[in-house]
Amino acid sequence: MNTDDSLQNPDEHVRFAAYLDQLQQVTDADEINLVSRVLTDPDQTMARSAVLRHLDRRAADLHPGSAYEGWAQAMTQATIVHPFLxxxxxEWSLFRAVMLKLPWRPDDLLGASNWLQLKSAAGANTDAIKVLADVGRTKRIRNTARAHLNLLSES
Structure with a gap:
């Protein structure tokens, strides 16, 4: 199937799969244009979902390195009219700060989404894990943080 043809398909599932495929293969130079184009799809929920998966994948790959900052700024500009993205x-930038032990504020982490709190509770920054073990938003986050602290103390 030609990917361009699939992007004209009325079935959002076909377009979603095509977008994911294109986003997986996009070059750095074309990434902003592709993300912007995906976000013009009439099915905004599907388009944002495809871009969210892409952002999560790329941020997971890039957050430990210096390339993350420029990428995050560019993606922020491309997604600025989409508050969730x-x-x-x-939150990826806060996660990066926590994981790399860059400056961060506990209140920022406590005000973050369950997604970020849970991700940080299973991370490597014991200061963040202790905060989340004590006052994480949900029981699951607090339990994950406590269990992770126990694992870290045993090793």
Missing amino acids: AQRLQ
Whole structure:
């Protein structure tokens, strides 16, 4: 199937799969244009979902390195009119700060989504894990943080 043809398909599932495929293969130079184009799809829920998966994949790959900052700024500009995507990028930046032990504020982590709190509770920053073990938003987050602290103390 020609990917361009699939993007004209009225079935959002076909377009979603085509977008994911294109986003997986996009070059750095074309990434912003492709993300912007995907976000013009009439099915905004599907388009944002495809871009969210892409952002999560790329941020997971890039967050430990210096290339992350420029990428995150560019993606923030491409997604600025989509609050959930912009928030996710901000949370990836906070996650990066926590994991790399860059400056971060406990209140920012405590005000973050369950997604970020849970991800951080299973991370490597014991200061963040202790905060989440004590006052994480949900019982699941607190339990995950406590269990992770126990694992870290045993090793």
